[in-house]
Amino acid sequence: MKYKSILSLFIFLLGFGVSTTSCEDMLTPDMDRYSEGFSGNDTVYFYLGILRNVQDMVEQNELLADLRSDLVTSTAYSSDSIADLINYQRGKNGDNGLLNRSAYYKVINQCNFYLAKVDTNAIKNNIFYMRREYAQVVAIRAWTYLQLVQTYGKVPFITKPVDNANTGWEKNPEAWADADNLVDLLKGDLEKAHNFERTLGYPNYGSFNTGSVNIDSKYLRFYNDLVLGDLYLLRGQSQDDYKTAAKYYYNFLKEQMKKGRGIQRTRAGFSKFTVSGKDSYNPSISSYLNAGLQAASLSDNYNITVIPSASNSSFGRVLSRTPQIYGFDAKSYNTTSGGENNATDATTSGSISLRANLLSRQAGPSEAYMQLCGAQIYKEPKKNSGSSSADNVDVEYYEGAGDARMYANVPLYETTDGKARYIVKNSPVSHVSGVEGQAFSSPSFKYYRSIYRLTQVYLRYAEAINRAGYPRLAFAILRDGIDFEKMPTIADSVRYDDVAKTKQTVFYLDSAIVSNATNYVGVDELRRAEADPRYEEYLDFSSNIWSNSGIHELGCGTSNIADSLFSYDRVIPERIDNETALYAALGLSVNDTPEPAHRKVAREDSNEGDTEGGSDTDEPDRSEYTEIDPVAPAEASEAEIDAVESLIADEMALELAYEGTRMFDLIRIARHKNVANAGFGTAWLAWKIARRDVPLAPFEDVMQMNQTLYSTLLNPENWYILNPEY
Secondary structure, eight states: OOOOOOOGGGGOOOTTTTTOOTSSTTTSOOOOGSSOOSSSSSSHHHHHHHHHHHOOOOOOOOHHHHHTTTTTEEEETTTHHHHHHHHHOOOTTTTTOOOOTTHHHHHHHHHHHHHHHOOOTBBTTOTTHHHHHHHHHHHHHHHHHHHHHHHSEEEEEEEOOOSSSSSSSSSSSSEEETTHHHHHHHHHHHHHHHHHHHOOOOOOOOOOSSSSSSEEEGGGGGHHHHHHHHHHHHOSHHHHHHHHHHHHHHHHHHHHTTTTTOOOHHHHHEEEEEEEEEEEEEEHHHHHHHHHTTTTTTOOOTTTEEEEEOOGGGGGGOHHHHHHHHEEEEEEEEESSOOSSSSGGGGEEEEEEEEEEEEEEOOOHHHHHHHHHTTTTTTEEEEOTTTOOOOOOEEEETTTTTTTTHHHHHOEEEETTTEEEEEOOOSOOOOOEEEHHHHHHOOOOSSSEEEEHHHHHHHHHHHHHTTTTTTTHHHHHHTTOSGGGGGGOEEEEEEEEEETEEEEEEEEEHHHHHTTTTTTHHHHHHHHHHHOOOOHHTTTTOOOOOOOOOSTTHHHHHOTOOOSSHHHHHHHHHHHHHHHHHHHTTTTTOOOOOOHHHHHHHHHHHHHHHOOSSSSSTTOOOOOEEEOOOOOOOOOOOOHHHHHHHHHHHHHHHHHTTTSOHHHHHHHHHHHHHHHHHTHHHHHHHHHHHHHTTOSSTTTTTTOOOHHHHHHSSSGGGGGGOOOOO
């Protein structure tokens, strides 16, 4: 079969002021709402047409990232095309509706037309009125290229508009983009756009009516800080790349903290009850969902960038493919009210209802996901009897409860055809009941798709600072959150050696601060951070604006001092041991055998306090003692960094499951591990995906896996979708 050129599938907009949407479409703006100098005849319709085309590719992109990951498995009702994707039978472009590279290039080409025509020096009402919109288009194009590279591996890079099918750009592009060079290809325009954002802010288009809910246009913004951070993190060839990525994430997060937007402790949890002496736990997910994950709820504390879905075709694009594949049949409704005497007064609204249908369920949660959730340790704080002190708190562990977020992501549905767990990230339920977490309410249609969420950005920031050499800080983001009140400070004293007649400054953690730091970072890491020339760019938490809960708390209970199980000193040595054994079983030679993390902690703590010798009565004269340099702070070992990175990958699965990023996260982290230790990342990714159908706890009997799939994924080319043939 001969495949047509992508260009034959494009819909081109060849001039400005050409609307791509009907007057009823949600992305048709209300021009009366503009207060920023737009005339309504310039570029706004063109820009909204770009967003319309992002709608066309967003579900395809999220499904390609999730279906091929370790979190999804096929079912008895999977179509051939879905089963082939899940099982890495690499079909050709166009074989099914999800294998459509042209959907990405349609967005890119439309951006290229815009950028070829836009005049960023145009002034209206003393405002460079096109610069804010220009910055958005640059960010969208870069984000789309990022999705392409993560999906296809190596793709044609073009910046010039293509207006005919005879240019040959598919075979002879301006460049070939991949993970190693994409940031260099894009950063010139992105840095210019970033400067416009920092000085001028963002465009405001009011809100868009999906037919069911209104979505403020601020949630449709793409941020150049985040795109630049993602690009440097994807390349990840050096500590400088990680520090630069961290800088951009930090810039964004700091701006959010100035507005009071941090990670809140609105978590999923459990209520305990005891029957006949046996403890059981009922999951409670309402608070977690109400924080910003439900269908009609958008929260500044969680949502950053979304792409809206209409409630029916009269309002625009309906994004119903994802719920359909995960087993929900959709039905759209229109309602007209008012206008009895004057038809022009009538208002129309729409809605979509969903119904679980086992026969439609083509994909479900994997055993690997269920086992990962089940392996987590849930805890509840308990105040010690008669105490009101915040420090005098014990902890109760709910044995076998696991991570409560699981019940928000994959509740149990029972239909006339049978019982199963359904993936509901885009079809949320408001609450569940019973120890199995059975869905108690009907699923809701989610009128948007998440592109960026706040927890996602913190996790990527943690990924970046970990590889930059700060694994304890990264772990703190998971456990306690970046919180000004919990951050320890360094104190110092002098150690005298009366035999050698020397004196030396020693550093320790201020004990008054440590009592509030539930998993303090460590004196060596803090010293290295404060000595980092780029400290203020990406590591400075000295301002009291920083206030966050830990991301792990969102599903595993509140962290406090008494919790010794989910702590750096316990979890990291255990993960190092597990992964060392895994790599040995896979036939990889482990060369890095660092000092165990718990011994390093003990050595750091031994520096605490003044170590002067002698008594007040016989203290010698030390005024002539020679001062020697302080002991240099110990570096984090590669094994520590690797272990923390794997824990971050786990937290990404627990918090961001089924949001369209999982395979991309695995590929990016595998690349990092390969740079540090060639081949380890490849084996790690192949093992995780090959093990997705094994009903065993993480690291239990590690050689139980799909050997064929493991062998397939040991070739990194197979991580990607095939490019079209020309």
